Amino acid sequence: xxxxxxxxxxxxxxxxxxxxxxxxxxxxxxxxxxxxxxxxxxxxxxxxxxxxxxxxxxxxxxxxxxxxxxxxxxxxxxxxxxxxxxxxxxxxxxxxxxxxxxxxxxxxxxxxxxxxxxxxxxxxxxxxxxxxxxxxxxxxxxxxxxxxxxxxxxxxxxxxxxxxxxxxxxxxxxxxxxxxxxxxxxxxxxxxxxxxxxxxxxxxxxxxxxxxxxxxxxxxxxxxxxxxxxxxxxxxxxxxxxxxxxxxxxxxxxxxxxxxxxxxxxxxxxxxxxxxxxxxxxxx
Amino acid sequence: xxxxxxxxxxxxxxxxxxxxxxxxxxxxxxxxxxxxxxxxxxxxxxxxxxxxxxxxxxxxxxxxxxxxxxxxxxxxxxxxxxxxxxxxxxxxxxxxxxxxxxxxxxxxxxxxxxxxxxxxxxxxxxxxxxxxxxxxxxxxxxxxxxxxxxxxxxxxxxxxxxxxxxxxxxxxxxxxxxxxxxxxxxxxxxxxxxxxxxxxxxxxxxxxxxxxxxxxxxxxxxxxxxxxxxxxxxxxxxxxxxxxxxxxxxxxxxxxxxxxxxxxxxxxxxxxxxxxxxxxxxxxxx
Numbered sequence: 001x002x003x004x005x006x007x008x009x010x011x012x013x014x015x016x017x018x019x020x021x022x023x024x025x026x027x028x029x030x031x032x033x034x035x036x037x038x039x040x041x042x043x044x045x046x047x048x049x050x051x052x053x054x055x056x057x058x059x060x061x062x063x064x065x066x067x068x069x070x071x072x073x074x075x076x077x078x079x080x081x082x083x084x085x086x087x088x089x090x091x092x093x094x095x096x097x098x099x100x101x102x103x104x105x106x107x108x109x110x111x112x113x114x115x116x117x118x119x120x121x122x123x124x125x126x127x128x129x130x131x132x133x134x135x136x137x138x139x140x141x142x143x144x145x146x147x148x149x150x151x152x153x154x155x156x157x158x159x160x161x162x163x164x165x166x167x168x169x170x171x172x173x174x175x176x177x178x179x180x181x182x183x184x185x186x187x188x189x190x191x192x193x194x195x196x197x198x199x200x201x202x203x204x205x206x207x208x209x210x211x212x213x214x215x216x217x218x219x220x221x222x223x224x225x226x227x228x229x230x231x232x233x234x235x236x237x238x239x240x241x242x243x244x245x246x247x248x249x250x251x252x253x254x255x256x257x258x259x260x261x262x263x264x265x266x267x268x269x270x271x272x273x274x275x276x277x278x279x280x281x282x283x284x
Numbered sequence: 285x286x287x288x289x290x291x292x293x294x295x296x297x298x299x300x301x302x303x304x305x306x307x308x309x310x311x312x313x314x315x316x317x318x319x320x321x322x323x324x325x326x327x328x329x330x331x332x333x334x335x336x337x338x339x340x341x342x343x344x345x346x347x348x349x350x351x352x353x354x355x356x357x358x359x360x361x362x363x364x365x366x367x368x369x370x371x372x373x374x375x376x377x378x379x380x381x382x383x384x385x386x387x388x389x390x391x392x393x394x395x396x397x398x399x400x401x402x403x404x405x406x407x408x409x410x411x412x413x414x415x416x417x418x419x420x421x422x423x424x425x426x427x428x429x430x431x432x433x434x435x436x437x438x439x440x441x442x443x444x445x446x447x448x449x450x451x452x453x454x455x456x457x458x459x460x461x462x463x464x465x466x467x468x469x470x471x472x473x474x475x476x477x478x479x480x481x482x483x484x485x486x487x488x489x490x491x492x493x494x495x496x497x498x499x500x501x502x503x504x505x506x507x508x509x510x511x512x513x514x515x516x517x518x519x520x521x522x523x524x525x526x527x528x529x530x531x532x533x534x535x536x537x538x539x540x541x542x543x544x545x546x547x548x549x550x551x552x553x554x555x556x557x558x559x560x561x562x563x564x565x566x567x568x569x570x
Contacts, residue, residue, distance in 0.1 A: 008322045010295010010453040015478065039454035040293050040476040040485060080343065080381045101363055101380035140485060141492040143425065143457040168295035168453050171321040172422040175375055191539050193300065197322045200419075207420045208375060220534045246508075252507035254477035 001279060002162045004181040005035075006205070008197030010168030011216035012187045016251060017268075018165035019046040020258045024268035026130040030160050033128075035135035037167040038121060038148040038175035045254045049126035049133035053265065057151045058117030059100035059144070064091040068112035075104035075113060098142060121148040125155065132160070137235070145173035153177070153242070170197075171206040178205060183279045184212040190222035195229055213275060218243040221274065236278060239271045285439050286568045287447040288467040289318065293482030295453035297472045298502040301535055303450040304328035304544035305557045307409040310565070313446035314560070315407070316435040317414040318462040320400065320427045325450045328544055331405030331412045336416055339415065339430060341395040341423040343379035351391035358383035358392060375420050399423055402431055404438070409544075411438055425457035432462070446565075448471075455489045464488065466567060469497045470560075475510035483514065487521060497523050500560055504528040507512045525559040529553055 005018040015037075022033040035043040062075065062084065069091060076084040076091075083097035084104060096120055105113035121138040134155045136148040145167070153176075156162050166177040178184055184205045188194040198214070205212045214230055219240040230237050240246070250260035258265045288306075290299045303325060317325040341404050345366070347358070352370055362383055366376035384392045399422070402415035413435040415427050435447050436476045451462040451469075463469060469490050473483040483499070490497040499518050504511040511528065518525040530552050538548035546554040 007295075009324070010292075010297075010322075012296060033478075037454075039456045040295075040478075040482040042294070045477045045481060057304075058308055078381065078385050080379055099378055099380060101378065101382050102361070103380055103382035103385060106361065106382070107385055138456060140455065141460075143460050145454075145456045169319075169321040169424075170420065171417055171424045171458075173454075173456065175420045175422075179375055191536055192542065193324045193329045193539065196324055196327055200322055203419045221533065223540050248476075248506055251478075252474075252476035252510060267387040 001183070001276070002156065002164065002181045003275065004164040004166050004178045004184045005187060006166040006174060006178055006184055006201055007168055007187045008170055008186065008201035008213065009096055011195055012189050012194060013041050013215070014187050015046065015165055016217070016257060017185060017187050017215050018163050019043050020256055020264065020268050021272060022163050023129060023256055023258050024129050024265045025272055026163055031130070032132040032155070032157060032160050032162045033165070034152050034155065034162060035165045036149045036152050037165055038136035038138045038145050039167055041135045041137055043165050044133070044135060046256045047128040047131060047133055049128035050127070051124045051126035053125040055123045056119045057121040057123055057148050058119055059098065060102060060115035061095050061098045061100060061118045062093055062113045063110045063116045064093065065114070068110045070110055072109065078103045080109050086142050096229055099144070100147065108187045120144060122181050123148070123151050146176040149173055149176040152204065157267070170200045175204065175208065178210060179208050181210050183275055184210045186212050186224055187215045187217055189218045190216060190224065190226045195226050198226060199229065202235065211278065213238040213278060238265065238274050285444060286468070287449065288468045288470060288564060289449040289451045289462050289466045290433050290470045290472060291451040291459060291486055292453055292472045293455060293486035294473070294479050295323045297474045297479060299472050300324045300328065300450050300538070302454045302472055302500070302557060303448055305546040306448050306561055308544040308547045309547050309558060310446050310448060312444045313410055313448050314435045314438050314444055315410065316431050316447060316449045316523065317412070318428045318431060318449050318458065319452040320415040320431065320458065320467065321377065321417045321424050321452070323414055323416060326412070326414055328539070328542060329407040329409060329412055330542060331407045332415070333403045333405045335404040337402050338398055339400040339427050340396050341399045341426050342397045343381065344374055344377045344397055345381070345383050346393050346395050347372060348391045348393065352387050353389055355388065357386055357388065361386055366461060397421065400427055402427065404434065425461040428458045455485050459489065460493070463493055463495055466495055468564065469495050470564065471497055471499050473499060473514060474503050475501060475507040475514060477510070480510060480514060487523065498564065499523055499525045500527040500529065501514035501525060503531040505530050526563050527556055529556045
């Protein structure tokens with residue numbers, strides 16, 4: 001079963017839920033934790049994995065052989081991202097704009113374009129407390145997170161319980177991480193920001209055809225509008241974590257909640273089992 | 285005219301809370317919400333929309349079943365796994381058009397995406413330019429560029445002193461679009477190991493693009509040891525850690541009331557944000 005943990009709003013507790021869920025399950029199940037928040041991956045802070053493999057992520061970008069090139073302009077014409085500009089006797093390649101689709105090299109009538117890898121990030125693979133750990137890191141200054149997310153997701157093994165920590169927001173890096181999940185846990189907080197962004201995230205997961213449930217973090221602050229919304233939209237609230245300064249302190253030190261407050265292990269196991277009840281049959 | 289963007293790397297550190305308070309404190313300004321895929325600033329500024337525009341960007345492939353002879357070439361060439369059983373999965377299509385160009389039957393067309401909307405609004409603090417990216421759409425970076433350009437145009441026309449921009453979390457495409465060419469990036473962090481890790485990366489992005497940065501530590505009293513560490517790290521990197529804001533539930537109370545915290549309470553949090561704004565406005569020389 002593949003469970004993604006997303007939120008819309010940042011800082012609601014995605015990494016808290018993803019890492020503690022993985023740690024609680026590790027005793028009784030074969031668990032993978034994939035940190036797909038490749039812009040700001042933080043799960044490793046809590047899981048402290050031993051990394052045994054590190055693989056750079058490349059995207060293929062065009063390299064033009066000026067000997068063969070006739071400057072016909074076909075490559076620039078087919079590139080949807082304006083990553084190529086053909087001048088009178090020169091082809092300019094804007095690497096940062098290239099999505100690596102390969103259309104230019106395939107369609108070049110002179111066979112003058114080859115593709116070379118440009119490194120945009122890294123995937124690291126390791127182990128932590130019985131959990132298979134994989135995360136991606138986008139290089140500083142790089143714009144495109146989805147190719148790194150795709151590389152991380154290649155490590156998903158069928159038959160395992162795979163937990164995916166997702167970036168905040170609802171756009172392409174989030175969609176890339178969540179799609180294909182059997183279930184999406186949406187972590188939110190009982191504030192107008194939490195509600196607004198939860199509603200956006202719900203629209204997103206529905207668009208992807210992934211069923212979802214809510215984890216309400218810092219319960220007790222703010223108002224009751226998230227609960228009203230979930231009731232109206234028929235979305236189960238699977239767990240409420242109270243506002244507790246002790247939880248925040250453990251988090252600030254990088255100590256997993258289930259290790260600092262061990263009773264939470266049962267709480268997260270129950271979350272998993274409750275979730276399994278509402279997951280579509282095919283995935284169990 | 286000076287443009288200030290508030291960023292954080294890590295989400296949920298307090299960007300919008302601070303921008304909304306700056307909106308109440310600064311004179312002659314336009315606000316812009318660059319967090320286009322989870323925009324929240326409008327919840328505190330209560331805008332009245334005056335102008336609404338469609339945002340069209342990118343394309344999606346469509347296969348005409350009547351013309352398709354199921355040769356499978358489109359599926360073979362697509363690197364995004366977007367075509368299965370001769371149908372295009374809309375959420376996977378990156379709009380590159382490779383399939384469109386190679387289809388021997390001319391069965392594939394490319395359709396422009398309606399990717400969202402953007403708005404010019406009035407608020408009681410001044411004009412706001414904001415947007416809403418469509419569900420599961422891409423190109424948020426381009427939409428950020430559109431809202432920023434319009435805020436700039438407005439600032440120039442009306443002779444405004446500041447553009448106050450609420451940035452997105454992360455370090456990728458929409459952050460880079462929010463950051464390029466601004467006068468100052470205020471980075472809001474928190475004294476947690478995650479906050480510190482993410483701070484390091486967003487500071488790296490600011491350096492990479494040559495944007496001056498200033499750091500504000502929110503909820504500093506959550507872990508004072510980490511706060512001191514952040515201040516030391518900032519000093520080492522030549523960045524000013526300009527402000528410490530304490531943890532206080534008034535921030536959430538103000539949010540529930542739909543008010544910038546400086547208008548809701550006069551306590552420590554508000555005083556620190558006022559002082560931070562003074563630091564920023566004087567450092568920008570206006």
